[in-house]
Amino acid sequence: MCMGIFKSRGKQKLIDHHLHHNMASSIPALPQSYSPRTDSVFSDLSGFFSMDSNVPGLSKMILNKLNMKDYSEYRAAVEGKSRGLAFRNYKEMFQKMEDTFKFCTGCSKLPEHLGEGESLRRCVKCLNVYYCTKDCQRKDWPQHKKVCKTLRLVAIDRLVEWLMFTGDLPFATEKWTRSAAEVRSWDDWVPMQGDLTPRLDAILSGPSSTALWRNVSRPRPDAADLRRSLWRVQSEFLSRVLTVGTAVQHFGLDPRAKPLTIHVAGASHSETMGARASDYDELNRMFPGHEGVEVVMVGPEVVDGPVMRPPLRALGPRQRVYISAHKALYHQFWEDVVEKEEAARPDLVVGFHPGFHANQGLLQGWLPTLLLLRDYNIPSFFTMYSEQELKRSLQILQELEMRVRDSGSNPFASQKPEQVQSCPNKPPVYCNSHYVCFQGLLPREDFEEPDVDN
Numbered sequence: 001m002c003m004g005i006f007k008s009r010g011k012q013k014l015i016d017h018h019l020h021h022n023m024a025s026s027i028p029a030l031p032q033s034y035s036p037r038t039d040s041v042f043s044d045l046s047g048f049f050s051m052d053s054n055v056p057g058l059s060k061m062i063l064n065k066l067n068m069k070d071y072s073e074y075r076a077a078v079e080g081k082s083r084g085l086a087f088r089n090y091k092e093m094f095q096k097m098e099d100t101f102k103f104c105t106g107c108s109k110l111p112e113h114l115g116e117g118e119s120l121r122r123c124v125k126c127l128n129v130y131y132c133t134k135d136c137q138r139k140d141w142p143q144h145k146k147v148c149k150t151l152r153l154v155a156i157d158r159l160v161e162w163l164m165f166t167g168d169l170p171f172a173t174e175k176w177t178r179s180a181a182e183v184r185s186w187d188d189w190v191p192m193q194g195d196l197t198p199r200l201d202a203i204l205s206g207p208s209s210t211a212l213w214r215n216v217s218r219p220r221p222d223a224a225d226l227r228r229s230l231w232r233v234q235s236e237f238l239s240r241v242l243t244v245g246t247a248v249q250h251f252g253l254d255p256r257a258k259p260l261t262i263h264v265a266g267a268s269h270s271e272t273m274g275a276r277a278s279d280y281d282e283l284n285r286m287f288p289g290h291e292g293v294e295v296v297m298v299g300p301e302v303v304d305g306p307v308m309r310p311p312l313r314a315l316g317p318r319q320r321v322y323i324s325a326h327k328a329l330y331h332q333f334w335e336d337v338v339e340k341e342e343a344a345r346p347d348l349v350v351g352f353h354p355g356f357h358a359n360q361g362l363l364q365g366w367l368p369t370l371l372l373l374r375d376y377n378i379p380s381f382f383t384m385y386s387e388q389e390l391k392r393s394l395q396i397l398q399e400l401e402m403r404v405r406d407s408g409s410n411p412f413a414s415q416k417p418e419q420v421q422s423c424p425n426k427p428p429v430y431c432n433s434h435y436v437c438f439q440g441l442l443p444r445e446d447f448e449e450p451d452v453d454n
């Protein structure tokens, strides 16, 4: 990419400072086995590392634990087509998933570090966290009691989530009876669906759900609990498409007036593992009669699957959403594909949890992309897991002299709580819970001139 497009305005020093000092101080202690790699800023280790900084990446973690590199391997595994995988059946698969949560919440002991006669026992209330001894549990209770109730839901959801991969979820949604402008939050969206109970009960009585609860190491929760869990898992899926729709409206774009190209920068495992060509179809219901919407998911962690196909060069079909995916860093995609006019320029770029606030490696990976978005004046809409993450991201965007239009809590945040896996006592976070909306460079008068260099 031509670096000449990036206007330097004397703030590089500040960014360097941020990279080398501020960020370092907020980085938690590294796991023993961690040795930083220089070859890839998006390495698995970096992903794991980010989780300690409040960036969960559960499905990635599970994939790593199961030694599965991509969705096709996962698919082959659930369909029982063995390809030398790490497990033989559902029971073993769920067991391995559960193993990733097995460490003492009190003292962080792993199963391999337990002494003679010690074993990890689950908290009986949430069935989510483990303790090596009664003593560890007693000492941890004052902290754990604040999150135990929510972690009970987390433990159910992370099993129910499997129904996303079996195809039982997402369930079909209804036509919108109100305009996109009138549907401002879940409270407006949910009533348009009518009674969800029959749709949810059909899933609960299906073969996948039955197989699930027969093979996991806990009793099946009651129907009401499970219905709520199905909804939370589905809300996480819908949160992405409704957030894109919200971003479209934020920037005053109208897909009924002209076709739109939307890039999802930094698309990860969570969005692309098991992605289907229909994943953004809720946009059809949100903007009925639109002129065509193209969604291109771009990221180094994009998982191979049915949406892995070239982006459109010309306009797509009207009233349809066309999804494609490209495995690369976004700025690389821009250079290799967009600049060569093999893909349309975006009307909007969305990023789900870019996590560039979390560590230096991720920020360095994102920096060329952030500068590109700024200097090409592209409407951009990024989401975060928490208010704290939003604040730290805003700080970085300010240092890059981005013109931030708006930020706050997202009315279409996922309703599914997610545990900060390595720190179960931290308050659970929610996908897309916050957002920041930015475009272009700050006007000159809005920022301080750097000191004159003598």
Ligand SMILES: [Zn+2]
Pocket (backbone or CB within 6 Å): 104, 105, 106, 107, 108, 109, 131, 132, 133, 136
């Ligand atoms: Zn312990």
Ligand SMILES: [Zn+2]
Pocket (backbone or CB within 6 Å): 123, 124, 125, 126, 127, 128, 129, 144, 148, 149, 151
């Ligand atoms: Zn508990």
